[in-house]
Amino acid sequence: MDELHGLRTHETLKQAFRAEAGTVLRYLYFARIADIEGFPDRAQLFRDLAESGVCNAHGHLDFLKRIGDPDTDLPIGETDQNLIAAISSTTLEHTELYPLLAQTASSEGLLDIANWFETMAKTKKAHEEKLKKSLALLDLALQNEKALASEPAGAGRS
Amino acid sequence: MTGSTLKQSAKQRPDSQYDAASITILSGLEAVRQNPGMYIGSTDQAGLHQLVYELVDNAIDESHAGFCSQIKVVIEADGSCSVEDDGRGIPVDIHPIEGCPACEVVLTRLHAGGKFKQHSYQYTAGIHGVGLSCLNALSDSLLLEIWRDGAYYRQAYACGRVMEPLVKVGEANKRGTCITFHPDARIFDENLSFSYEILARRLRELSFLHPGVRICFDDRRSGESEEFQYDTGIPGFIQHLNRAATVLHPQPIAIHIHQPGLDVEIAMQWTAGYGENILSYVNSINTVYGGTHVSGLKMALIRAVNRYATETGLLQVEKGTPSAAHSTGEKISAFDILEGLTCVLSVQMAAPSFEGQTKTRVTNRELKIIIDEAVNNELLRVLRADSRLAAQVVTRALDATRARLAARRASERIRIQRVDTGVSKEIYQKQFGIRSKNWHQSAVWIANDELLAEHVKHLGHDHYPKMLDVCCGSGVVGASFKGKVGTMFGLDITPEMIQLSRTRLDHVSQGTVYDLPFHDNAFDLVVNREVLHLLPNPERPVSEIFRVLKPGGQFIVGQILPFGPEDAAWMYRVFKKKQPLIFNMFQEEDFRELLLGAGFVDLKMSEYNLWESIDVWIDTHETTTLHRHEIRELFYHAPQEVREVHPFEILPSGEIRDLWRWCVFSVRKPV
Numbered sequence: 046m047d048e049l050h051g052l053r054t055h056e057t058l059k060q061a062f063r064a065e066a067g068t069v070l071r072y073l074y075f076a077r078i079a080d081i082e083g084f085p086d087r088a089q090l091f092r093d094l095a096e097s098g099v100c101n102a103h104g105h106l107d108f109l110k111r112i113g114d115p116d117t118d119l120p121i122g123e124t125d126q127n128l129i130a131a132i133s134s135t136t137l138e139h140t141e142l143y144p145l146l147a148q149t150a151s152s153e154g155l156l157d158i159a160n161w162f163e164t165m166a167k168t169k170k171a172h173e174e175k176l177k178k179s180l181a182l183l184d185l186a187l188q189n190e191k192a193l194a195s196e197p198a199g200a201g202r203s
Numbered sequence: 204m205t206g207s208t209l210k211q212s213a214k215q216r217p218d219s220q221y222d223a224a225s226i227t228i229l230s231g232l233e234a235v236r237q238n239p240g241m242y243i244g245s246t247d248q249a250g251l252h253q254l255v256y257e258l259v260d261n262a263i264d265e266s267h268a269g270f271c272s273q274i275k276v277v278i279e280a281d282g283s284c285s286v287e288d289d290g291r292g293i294p295v296d297i298h299p300i301e302g303c304p305a306c307e308v309v310l311t312r313l314h315a316g317g318k319f320k321q322h323s324y325q326y327t328a329g330i331h332g333v334g335l336s337c338l339n340a341l342s343d344s345l346l347l348e349i350w351r352d353g354a355y356y357r358q359a360y361a362c363g364r365v366m367e368p369l370v371k372v373g374e375a376n377k378r379g380t381c382i383t384f385h386p387d388a389r390i391f392d393e394n395l396s397f398s399y400e401i402l403a404r405r406l407r408e409l410s411f412l413h414p415g416v417r418i419c420f421d422d423r424r425s426g427e428s429e430e431f432q433y434d435t436g437i438p439g440f441i442q443h444l445n446r447a448a449t450v451l452h453p454q455p456i457a458i459h460i461h462q463p464g465l466d467v468e469i470a471m472q473w474t475a476g477y478g479e480n481i482l483s484y485v486n487s488i489n490t491v492y493g494g495t496h497v498s499g500l501k502m503a504l505i506r507a508v509n510r511y512a513t514e515t516g517l518l519q520v521e522k523g524t525p526s527a528a529h530s531t532g533e534k535i536s537a538f539d540i541l542e543g544l545t546c547v548l549s550v551q552m553a554a555p556s557f558e559g560q561t562k563t564r565v566t567n568r569e570l571k572i573i574i575d576e577a578v579n580n581e582l583l584r585v586l587r588a589d590s591r592l593a594a595q596v597v598t599r600a601l602d603a604t605r606a607r608l609a610a611r612r613a614s615e616r617i618r619i620q621r622v623d624t625g626v627s628k629e630i631y632q633k634q635f636g637i638r639s640k641n642w643h644q645s646a647v648w649i650a651n652d653e654l655l656a657e658h659v660k661h662l663g664h665d666h667y668p669k670m671l672d673v674c675c676g677s678g679v680v681g682a683s684f685k686g687k688v689g690t691m692f693g694l695d696i697t698p699e700m701i702q703l704s705r706t707r708l709d710h711v712s713q714g715t716v717y718d719l720p721f722h723d724n725a726f727d728l729v730v731n732r733e734v735l736h737l738l739p740n741p742e743r744p745v746s747e748i749f750r751v752l753k754p755g756g757q758f759i760v761g762q763i764l765p766f767g768p769e770d771a772a773w774m775y776r777v778f779k780k781k782q783p784l785i786f787n788m789f790q791e792e793d794f795r796e797l798l799l800g801a802g803f804v805d806l807k808m809s810e811y812n813l814w815e816s817i818d819v820w821i822d823t824h825e826t827t828t829l830h831r832h833e834i835r836e837l838f839y840h841a842p843q844e845v846r847e848v849h850p851f852e853i854l855p856s857g858e859i860r861d862l863w864r865w866c867v868f869s870v871r872k873p874v
Binding site for chain 1: 495500501502537740768790
């Protein structure tokens with residue numbers, strides 16, 4: 046078991062990852078506006094900082110992956126594991142998170158926002174399907190490799 | 204070069220000229236033919252027209268150098284094009300290194316030309332010698348004519364190869380160069396042809412940018428012709444662009460910056476419109492994606508207008524702030540200053556640096572600083588000197604700022620109100636009332652005949668049904684059923700729209716679709732288009748429509764839908780930025796559920812895809828300047844996932860055309 050397991054630092058790393066990821070996306074949004082306003086230098090600054098933010102967030106993930114995915118706590122690292130973690134969080138998003146958010150918005154009379162969340166749920170469902178398809182292909186490839194490896198030595202080779 | 208290409212090239216070339224030296228030339232131009240996009244951007248319509256621009260740009264450069272005053276552009280009946288100037292004529296003497304006439308070097312060698320040496324041309328638009336040889340390589344026939352030093356020379360080429368040596372045909376009493384070329388159909392799609400409109404627009408633009416030159420344009424296919432010569436220069440260009448607009452001040456503000464190696468001319472004029480129209484050029488190249496020159500201009504505008512507003516006390520200063528200089532109070536934003544601005548910015552400079560192959564963004568950093576400084580100073584001087592003009596410009600921007608803030612506050616209030624009432628009548632009335640003025644010009648889809656016909660196709664009644672066009676707008680949908688239906692009723696919420704639709708429909712009443720002012724079972728047919736996405740709780744209007752239909756009655760409804768879940772969120776953002784009144788981005792299954800959920804049966808759907816100009820569509824009062832920019836950005840940076848399912852195109856001018864997926868549904872109330 047990893048030394049991080051069960052420690053407060055594990056939680057703080059998750060928080061740091063979310064904060065940094067949020068920073069990156071906010072800065073990229075700000076950069077577009079700076080461009081539109083005619084401040085390319087400021088836009089570039091935001092983009093440069095966002096680029097560093099990506100590096101930082103990935104640094105947090107370097108530690109986090111020793112325990113698992115910060116979103117789903119599933120093991121991550123190799124692509125098949127990553128695909129499973131991605132599918133898991135996407136499923137959760139379109140079955141629970143976004144429908145709940147839509148409901149909340151709707152109960153507060155914000156029907157356009159409710160529709161935005163419903164749209165998101167559908168998008169996420171489409172993403173889940175894409176990821177699942179990719180995982181199935183990966184599985185198939187792995188099985189083939191296994192089958193090849195388990196063939197008795199010399200068989201099928203000249 | 205591969206062996207086979209070499210063999211093929213050899214075969215196509217007259218034996219007498221086939222020698223070692225020729226191989227290099229062919230390999231260069233063969234590369235152009237194999238990968239034309241690298242040299243002219245693309246082989247679509249834009250690339251085809253680029254060929255003409257290359258020639259015209261060369262003539263313009265010659266005029267800038269002071270040697271040419273007239274350019275003739277002719278599109279021949281056979282689809283070829285000729286460009287003639289009265290400049291010095293391309294040199295014909297033997298090139299010291301290449302050993303053939305200089306003009307042949309220019310037409311057959313990449314990176315050859317008179318523009319590499321600074322003293323021949325001070326500022327140049329041409330693609331530094333790639334131009335003429337590329338044009339030659341991509342033409343299945345090209346005729347070069349030169350009048351120079353009292354003689355007339357001629358030479359023919361095909362696909363970049365020399366067909367005959369340069370011949371002195373006779374004497375001449377004029378000078379100049381004429382190149383006639385026919386684009387190679389193996390490179391360019393044979394369905395492509397030169398567009399009169401596109402060429403005329405560019406030639407007009409060039410003649411405004413270069414007031415000394417006369418450009419004659421003649422299209423022998425249609426007999427159309429025009430002459431462009433404007434002595435009014437860039438301010439005249441502004442007046443031309445604003446010819447249909449209501450302008451805030453009669454004379455455009457003109458600013459000149461002259462420094463060694465740099466000439467900048469700017470003219471600007473504000474209109475009562477909403478769009479921002481900044482056209483920028485560097486050495487006559489239209490820098491569609493702007494760059495440092497445009498950034499400098501925008502910064503200067505913000506600084507100058509805010510500075511003037513501050514020093515004349517127009518801005519509200521927050522209480523307790525000792526002076527406006529470090530005020531935390533009001534500030535006019537860039538968007539409000541740019542709203543309604545038409546501006547032409549033309550830079551002539553010695554060493555422009557561009558980003559990308561197509562030269563549509565300029566990157567010289569010094570430009571920004573110089574233009575910012577000079578425009579800021581000059582604009583401040585103009586504003587201070589003409590208080591009437593200043594009041595118009597500054598007050599307008601300030602009004603826009605205040606209106607935007609007020610609108611935001613109002614929309615917050617409306618949101619709270621809507622929780623109870625479902626919909627705010629006033630908002631819809633105001634929104635569509637203002638838009639009614641140029642309703643049919645505000646988007647392609649509104650009056651598109653084929654799209655309207657798509658609705659009529661669904662009509663299942665043959666006994667002249669009593670029809671209601673609900674939320675009828677100008678009444679075009681209902682009117683498209685004319686002759687096939689009985690009495691045509693209409694309903695709208697906006698008095699202006701009711702006025703418009705009364706010219707097309709028999710009876711139009713005012714009312715809301717949430718509570719239709721009609722009896723149960725009153726109609727055989729209800730038609731509606733592109734409305735339900737604007738309404739919160741769309742179930743209610745649909746059930747109202749169900750109520751007023753007779754059993755067996757038909758509801759025909761058209762709606763723009765995303766191509767799939769992949770582009771729905773992106774489209775939601777685009778539509779919401781264009782029109783804050785959006786409440787639903789229906790996907791196909793949602794819309795089916797909406798109709799079937801109300802009790803309708805017998806659902807049929809047909810699809811009609813329509814190209815819509817986004818620039819036209821977003822040029823309305825309901826789309827803020829920031830949103831207009833953001834919508835363009837959404838297209839420029841559309842995710843790959845969106846691009847795979849949703850066709851749209853960005854033209855070289857930056858204009859965006861989007862393919863809209865219109866779905867027309869027909870349902871019936873059960874008998």
